[in-house]
């Protein structure tokens with residue numbers, strides 16, 4: 001999504017509001033763009049920056065070919081600063097550094113843009129520092145904050161920003177896009193339940209790591225049936241070797257959730273709802289083994305494991321507890 005007309009296809013309202021203000025030459029000095037992953041937050045932020053700097057802008061559309069547009073794309077424009085969480089949060093030092101940069105006069109012009117990704121992770125100190133910045137608006141400085149959760153942003157910051165609420169992506173539309181890009185209908189369903197991001201979905205669908213992850217999920221579930229005494233070993237020898245990073249482990253749990261939901265759907269005769277498995281003998285065998293009650297409790301256990309990972313409980317511990325509870 002590189003132009004307003006492309007963005008308008010998935011975010012018609014946001015695109016209209018922003019392009020109207022560009023045409024009237026009334027770009028806000030602070031935006032808070034709120035939307036789920038993959039809804040276009042970053043694309044919109046980059047486009048606003050290009051609008052402000054492009055040498056050959058036509059109406060609201062930057063040219064995308066001038067030197068300035070290219071430098072913004074490659075992250076090399078001296079007056080466009082991007083701040084991302086350092087680990088779990090955006091720290092006050094990062095904001096101090098940004099402000100230090102801003103005290104030097106612009107290299108290209110007086111115009112400056114800063115984009116804050118994951119603005120909900122600003123620490124209290126960092127957020128207060130940003131607030132001071134926003135309280136003394138400078139005509140030549142534009143702040144663009146991006147967040148998946150605008151409620152965790154200080155109300156005093158929110159009130160100083162123009163808030164752009166992005167719409168959630170329509171899953172059917174997204175699946176169609178994936179199929180157009182070459183995925184089978186089955187993979188498109190699976191991918192669209194894991195991400196809203198087209199690039200990510202395409203990457204995973206061709207990824208060996210991901211194919212192996214799917215295989216391990218099936219093996220783990222089958223090991224509960226075939227030889228439950230080995231499950232624990234299986235976790236240590238195979239599962240934890242493959243799902244090493246926390247984000248990978250989160251994805252493993254996500255896949256387990258989808259697989260167990262399918263087994264439950266098979267009980268309920270909801271073939272339309274199947275995402276991980278296809279309707280086949282394997283699924284039938286699994287649904288004979290796990291009762292509906294047990295599946296419901298397994299799904300709760302998995303959701304609980306997901307929460308624990310987010311709360312930084314040690315991954316090995318989470319998986320060990322999980323297996324014990326499923327085996328029960």
Ligand SMILES: [Zn+2]
Nearest residue numbers: 054063066069
């Ligand atoms: Zn340009």
